[in-house]
Amino acid sequence: MAKTKITVLYYSTYGTNHAVAEAAAEAARQAGAEVRLRRVAETAPDEVVQGQEAWAAAAARQGDIPEVTLDDMNWADGYFVSVPTRFGAPASQFRAFIDTLGPLWSRGELVNKTITATTSAQNPHGGQEGTIQQVYVSAMHWGAIIVAPGFADPVKFEDGGNPYGYSQEGGALSETGRRSVAFQARRLVEVTGRLVG
Numbered sequence: 272m273a274k275t276k277i278t279v280l281y282y283s284t285y286g287t288n289h290a291v292a293e294a295a296a297e298a299a300r301q302a303g304a305e306v307r308l309r310r311v312a313e314t315a316p317d318e319v320v321q322g323q324e325a326w327a328a329a330a331a332r333q334g335d336i337p338e339v340t341l342d343d344m345n346w347a348d349g350y351f352v353s354v355p356t357r358f359g360a361p362a363s364q365f366r367a368f369i370d371t372l373g374p375l376w377s378r379g380e381l382v383n384k385t386i387t388a389t390t391s392a393q394n395p396h397g398g399q400e401g402t403i404q405q406v407y408v409s410a411m412h413w414g415a416i417i418v419a420p421g422f423a424d425p426v427k428f429e430d431g432g433n434p435y436g437y438s439q440e441g442g443a444l445s446e447t448g449r450r451s452v453a454f455q456a457r458r459l460v461e462v463t464g465r466l467v468g
Contacts, residue, residue: 273467274303274304274305275303275304275305275348275349275460275463275464275467276304276305276306276307276346276347276348276349277299277304277305277306277307277347277348277349277350277351277456277459277460277463278306278307278309278339278344278346278347278349278350278351279292279295279296279299279306279307279308279309279350279351279353279456280292280309280310280311280339280343280350280351280352280353280368281309281310281311281353281354282310282311282353282354282355282362282364282365282368283310283329283333283353283355284326284329284355284362285325285326285329286328286329286332286333287355287391287439287441287442287444288353288354288355288389288390288391288439289310289329289332289333289336290443290444291353291389291391291437291439291444291448291452292308292310292351292353293308294444294448294449294452294453294456295353295389295452295453295455295456296308296351296456298452298453298454298456298457299351299456299457299459299460301453301457302456302457302460302461303460303464304460304463304464307337307343307346308336309336309337309338309339309343310333310336310337310338310339311338311339311354311364311365311367311368312338312339312364312367312368313330313364314363314364314367315364339368341371341372341374341375344372344375344380344381344384345375345380347384348384348385348463348466348467349384349385349386349387349418349459349460349462349463350384350385350386350387350415351386351387351388351389351455351456351459352365352386352387352388352389352406353388353389353390353391354388354389354390354402354406355390355391355392355402356390356391356392356397356398356399356401356402358398359397359398359401359402360398360401360402360405361390361402361405365406369409372413376412376413379414381413381414381415382413382414382415383414383415383416383466384413384415384416385415385416385417385418385459385462385463385466386406386407386410386415386416386417386418387417387418387419387420387436387455387456387458387459388403388406388407388435388436389403389436389437389438389452389455390402390403390436390437390438390439391438391439391440391441392438392440392441393440393441394440394441395431395440397440399433399438400433400435400438403433403435403436403438404435407419407435416462416466418458418459418462418463419434419435419436420434420435420451420454420455420458421434422434423454423458424454424458426447426450426451426454427451427454429447429450429451430447430448430450430451436455437451437452437455
């Protein structure tokens with residue numbers, strides 16, 4: 272039986288979602304999936320990125336990770352998405368990529384793909400749940416299958432309890448966060464494997 276194929280796609284300004292995506296990719300591989308780790312292209316002007324030391328440093332750390340393409344979306348059986356919230360919605364860089372998916376959507380090539388999503392914000396009520404829900408709304412338009420973590424593992428009672436997907440509150444990924452991301456990635460691989468059998 273062929274391995275389940277998972278594209279882990281993320282956008283990260285300061286490195287938080289990059290860390291989540293790396294943890295998700297590792298967990299998905301350990302769960303037996305073939306994984307492509309891909310970053311969403313930066314759309315902010317380079318002078319803006321380079322004008323903030325933390326942003327420029329994070330961009331440099333991610334430079335060796337390929338940018339996500341339509342082929343990465345078509346190839347995958349499922350998607351693990353990690354994107355920061357901006358004013359209660361997914362970052363515009365992520366939305367810009369999503370807006371390029373029309374050709375795949377029109378051919379039905381996103382139908383029955385699985386998806387799970389995570390996010391981050393600076394504070395605990397910065398729009399995390401709304402951001403993940405908006406990712407899932409786009410996925411519903413594709414005919415994709417949402418694989419939310421719910422409260423299907425005890426770690427969800429330790430990580431802040433967002434049943435839609437893991438939410439990182441600024442800063443470095445904690446050990447609890449790492450376990451939560453790993454659970455969500457394993458769940459995605461397991462459910463996707465059942466569907467593609």
